[in-house]
Amino acid sequence: MYFQEQKSGPMLTEIWVPLFIMLISISPSIFALLVVPPQSFPSIQSLSGRAAENSSLLQCLQVAPPTLSPGQDCQQTLMVHTFAFSYGQPFVGTYYPPACDFNRVVFNFTVTSAGRQFDRLALMYFDDVEIFRTSTAEPTRTGIIWRYAKDMSAYLALFRKPQKIVFDLGNLVDDTYTGKWNTTLTATFFNADNAIEPADVIIPISAQRSAANQSSAFIVPQSKAIDNLKLPQNAHKAVFTISACGQAEEEFWWSNVLSSGTGAFGNETTLYGHSPFRELQLFIDGHMAGVAWPFPVIFTGGIVPGFWRPIVGIDAFDLREDEIDISPFLPLLCDDKPHTFEIRVIGIDDDGRGNGKFTEGIGSNWVVTGKVFVWVDQGLNITTGTAIVTHAPEPSLQLYSTTRKGANGSVDTLDYSIQVSREISIDSIIYTSTGPKELFWRQNLTFSNAGSLRNQGNDQIMHQTTLGTARSSSGYDRSFEYPLWVISSYNAPSGGNLTIEAEMGRGKYAQQLGDLAFPNDWKTLDRLHAMANSSFLGSNTNNWQNGTASYLSVPAQKKSYGSGSTEQLFALSGTVKQQDTTVGAGAADQRTEELYRRHIIAANDSVVYDDESYGAQKVGRNRLLFPSQSTREDGVHEFAGSGVRAFLGRGPY
Numbered sequence: 001m002y003f004q005e006q007k008s009g010p011m012l013t014e015i016w017v018p019l020f021i022m023l024i025s026i027s028p029s030i031f032a033l034l035v036v037p038p039q040s041f042p043s044i045q046s047l048s049g050r051a052a053e054n055s056s057l058l059q060c061l062q063v064a065p066p067t068l069s070p071g072q073d074c075q076q077t078l079m080v081h082t083f084a085f086s087y088g089q090p091f092v093g094t095y096y097p098p099a100c101d102f103n104r105v106v107f108n109f110t111v112t113s114a115g116r117q118f119d120r121l122a123l124m125y126f127d128d129v130e131i132f133r134t135s136t137a138e139p140t141r142t143g144i145i146w147r148y149a150k151d152m153s154a155y156l157a158l159f160r161k162p163q164k165i166v167f168d169l170g171n172l173v174d175d176t177y178t179g180k181w182n183t184t185l186t187a188t189f190f191n192a193d194n195a196i197e198p199a200d201v202i203i204p205i206s207a208q209r210s211a212a213n214q215s216s217a218f219i220v221p222q223s224k225a226i227d228n229l230k231l232p233q234n235a236h237k238a239v240f241t242i243s244a245c246g247q248a249e250e251e252f253w254w255s256n257v258l259s260s261g262t263g264a265f266g267n268e269t270t271l272y273g274h275s276p277f278r279e280l281q282l283f284i285d286g287h288m289a290g291v292a293w294p295f296p297v298i299f300t301g302g303i304v305p306g307f308w309r310p311i312v313g314i315d316a317f318d319l320r321e322d323e324i325d326i327s328p329f330l331p332l333l334c335d336d337k338p339h340t341f342e343i344r345v346i347g348i349d350d351d352g353r354g355n356g357k358f359t360e361g362i363g364s365n366w367v368v369t370g371k372v373f374v375w376v377d378q379g380l381n382i383t384t385g386t387a388i389v390t391h392a393p394e395p396s397l398q399l400y401s402t403t404r405k406g407a408n409g410s411v412d413t414l415d416y417s418i419q420v421s422r423e424i425s426i427d428s429i430i431y432t433s434t435g436p437k438e439l440f441w442r443q444n445l446t447f448s449n450a451g452s453l454r455n456q457g458n459d460q461i462m463h464q465t466t467l468g469t470a471r472s473s474s475g476y477d478r479s480f481e482y483p484l485w486v487i488s489s490y491n492a493p494s495g496g497n498l499t500i501e502a503e504m505g506r507g508k509y510a511q512q513l514g515d516l517a518f519p520n521d522w523k524t525l526d527r528l529h530a531m532a533n534s535s536f537l538g539s540n541t542n543n544w545q546n547g548t549a550s551y552l553s554v555p556a557q558k559k560s561y562g563s564g565s566t567e568q569l570f571a572l573s574g575t576v577k578q579q580d581t582t583v584g585a586g587a588a589d590q591r592t593e594e595l596y597r598r599h600i601i602a603a604n605d606s607v608v609y610d611d612e613s614y615g616a617q618k619v620g621r622n623r624l625l626f627p628s629q630s631t632r633e634d635g636v637h638e639f640a641g642s643g644v645r646a647f648l649g650r651g652p653y
């Protein structure tokens with residue numbers, strides 16, 4: 001968030017009420033999310049019960065459905081490594097396929113750390129192909145531990161051959177920042193009856209630096225994310241996936257203002273611009289092939305660290321990739337010639353009068369890689385086809401930014417809003433050994449963000465919604481909604497103390513039929529426990545987090561304190577076709593069956609409520625816990641000289 005060292009201003013409560021009214025008028029649906037609990041929430045004060053698992057290390061977690069991983073008969077340790085002073089020095093190892101037979105692979109990543117440290121980003125590669133992107137929880141003086149399990153079966157083609165492992169987790173250690181990361185990564189191999197159809201070939205769009213033992217990410221906009229590659233000529237399906245997240249100036253892209261408003265509070269206040277809208281665009285030989293509107297990942301130092309311990313933000317341990325079905329491009333791509341793939345990260349610059357245009361000139365930086373997953377034909381027939389028809393009209397844009405002045409003539413408030421919508425469709429016919437097929441890829445997307453800054457930019461309230469649908473001729477059909485609201489207030493009175501108060505709510509809701517490169521979530525769920533034998537058409541995921549947190553830094557004591565409470569509700573259900581319908585595949589013929597649910601609340605570093613179930617079955621772990629009694633000392637944040645973004649973020653990449 002942006003905050004600026006300033007004299008004391010109005011407290012959070014003073015600005016709260018009128019701004020809430022603004023929220024209501026802008027988005028009734030978001031208001032509904034704010035006031036209507038997903039289900040009844042117990043009050044924290046009333047909780048009592050058994051104590052948590054007794055370990056000296058605080059257990060951090062990302063709420064996620066448990067991954068199927070039966071037995072440990074065929075397991076390999078891929079990495080045991082401590083990342084200390086590790087910028088530019090990734091772990092480098094070698095992977096050899098195990099002797100056992102397998103059609104599934106699950107990673108199990110364990111990390112411990114103690115001391116003081118920022119959150120850090122990590123990218124793992126097999127050769128030049130990024131296969132896993134994660135970030136770290138922030139440690140405490142006495143230490144933390146987390147485990148994350150991830151189904152890796154989409155990469156089966158890579159696991160069948162030896163690979164160079166490059167695991168890049170850049171970290172700095174000095175007198176102040178003492179936390180090192182002790183990591184262990186294991187892979188479990190097994191066979192499962194399943195509907196996963198992994199790609200035959202996986203081709204990276206990356207900086208290709210594994211030969212030099214380096215990370216292969218493109219850092220955009222400093223470098224262009226562009227690569228040339230050749231596809232097998234008998235491809236019948238191709239999917240592009242994008243792995244990308246904002247760092248440094250772009251870490252909180254969703255809280256940026258319009259470019260015309262960055263100077264609203266004068267030179268003393270740094271506001272980041274290019275709007276809070278970001279689009280990831282894929283171009284194949286210069287033709288628009290599809291876009292991704294990114295999920296706003298918030299890392300564990302984000303806004304106020306007290307939100308994210310021990311429950312980290314949605315996707316923080318597993319930054320998931322967006323997918324684009326590029327099969328309609330196969331008539332172009334199967335000609336045995338190299339083709340150019342480019343990923344552009346786009347923001348918007350405006351003139352302050354409601355006119356804006358897309359720009360690649362965003363802040364520094366985004367960490368970007370891509371991949372093409374290819375499925376080849378049984379036969380060796382060369383795939384041919386018709387011309388590719390792309391329909392990607394200019395997006396529609398609505399921008400608004402204005403300042404209000406106080407009695408003394410200085411700017412009191414900056415209000416801004418932005419709405420973007422666009423449609424893309426791409427069509428072609430391909431000819432393979434099985435005959436002609438009509439292929440398409442279609443996307444409909446809308447984005448809205450409105451915000452207000454006061455008190456020299458120290459107080460901000462924003463809310464955002466990203467909504468979209470994507471459909472492909474393969475049967476893939478995904479609709480999603482990513483709501484996000486944040487209210488934050490920064491205060492740095494003379495004397496050196498610093499406080500931040502914030503509230504937030506965010507969600508990741510997705511309904512998906514079929515799948516593209518990555519298996520649909522129901523396929524990787526631990527179904528042995530879920531007792532779900534049925535084959536589903538798809539799944540629905542509802543993932544919601546909200547919380548309150550505050551932070552106090554007292555340089556005179558060389559200490560900082562944090563508190564906070566965060567609540568999360570996660571539910572995964574499978575989509576089944578109604579038994580008694582005979583025609584159509586419309587939503588009316590479908591119903592959902594709950595497979596997994598978890599409702600969890602953390603307060604001041606402890607999980608105080610945890611209710612987990614598989615379908616109708618309660619999990620033994622279901623429990624009520626004691627809230628922590630102590631005010632916690634926050635290990636990380638000492639008085640930094642630079643802006644609060646650097647202070648709360650991870651510093652320069």
Ligand SMILES: *[C@@H]1O[C@H](CO)[C@@H](O)[C@H](O)[C@H]1NC(C)=O
Nearest residue numbers: 050051052053054055056057
């Ligand atoms: C937890 O461990 C500490 C130190 O080993 C011990 O003193 C305490 O009794 C344990 N608490 C519980 C509830 O087991």
Ligand SMILES: *[C@@H]1O[C@H](CO)[C@@H](O)[C@H](O)[C@H]1NC(C)=O
Nearest residue numbers: 067069108109110147149188
């Ligand atoms: C991951 O490893 C830990 C520690 O070895 C183990 O307890 C856990 O069961 C493993 N999880 C999976 C999904 O394999």
Ligand SMILES: *[C@@H]1O[C@H](CO)[C@@H](O)[C@H](O)[C@H]1NC(C)=O
Nearest residue numbers: 082112113114143144181182
């Ligand atoms: C990390 O590993 C080192 C060396 O094995 C060990 O001394 C240290 O206690 C470990 N830290 C944590 C937090 O587990």
Ligand SMILES: *[C@@H]1O[C@H](CO)[C@@H](O)[C@H](O)[C@H]1NC(C)=O
Nearest residue numbers: 091092093210211212213214
């Ligand atoms: C890459 O790392 C491996 C393993 O540490 C080492 O043997 C090799 O010499 C390194 N290559 C380069 C180019 O640094």
Ligand SMILES: *[C@@H]1O[C@H](CO)[C@@H](O)[C@H](O)[C@H]1NC(C)=O
Nearest residue numbers: 263264265266267268269410
């Ligand atoms: C802001 O900075 C610009 C360029 O450095 C300078 O010309 C201008 O006078 C400054 N304005 C204020 C209000 O300090």
Ligand SMILES: *[C@@H]1O[C@H](CO)[C@@H](O)[C@H](O)[C@H]1NC(C)=O
Nearest residue numbers: 009406407408409410412455
């Ligand atoms: C104008 O008033 C606001 C409070 O309304 C105050 O924060 C600001 O410092 C004042 N500016 C000047 C130049 O006096």
Ligand SMILES: *[C@@H]1O[C@H](CO)[C@@H](O)[C@H](O)[C@H]1NC(C)=O
Nearest residue numbers: 379380381431432433434435
């Ligand atoms: C596939 O190739 C074979 C051999 O060249 C040819 O006989 C056959 O017609 C081709 N099939 C299609 C659908 O083009």
Ligand SMILES: *[C@@H]1O[C@H](CO)[C@@H](O)[C@H](O)[C@H]1NC(C)=O
Nearest residue numbers: 423442443444445469470471
């Ligand atoms: C996109 O919206 C248009 C109308 O605006 C509609 O005709 C089309 O079916 C939508 N496509 C998808 C994939 O939802």
Ligand SMILES: *[C@@H]1O[C@H](CO)[C@@H](O)[C@H](O)[C@H]1NC(C)=O
Nearest residue numbers: 493494495496497552553554
């Ligand atoms: C800073 O905060 C501490 C703890 O609340 C308080 O004791 C101290 O007086 C504050 N210092 C200043 C200069 O306000």
Ligand SMILES: *[C@@H]1O[C@H](CO)[C@@H](O)[C@H](O)[C@H]1NC(C)=O
Nearest residue numbers: 527528530531532533534615
């Ligand atoms: C699921 O399949 C197993 C083995 O085929 C069977 O024993 C079990 O009863 C089935 N469960 C349900 C809920 O159908």
Ligand SMILES: *[C@@H]1O[C@H](CO)[C@@H](O)[C@H](O)[C@H]1NC(C)=O
Nearest residue numbers: 034037546547548565566567
């Ligand atoms: C989350 O939101 C619900 C519904 O508004 C509210 O009852 C609950 O107290 C919030 N939880 C936290 C931790 O702020």
Ligand SMILES: *[C@@H]1O[C@H](CO)[C@@H](O)[C@H](O)[C@H]1NC(C)=O
Nearest residue numbers: 044563564603604627628631
């Ligand atoms: C968390 O700590 C803060 C600050 O000490 C305190 O005000 C709050 O009541 C605590 N919350 C819970 C649930 O213990």
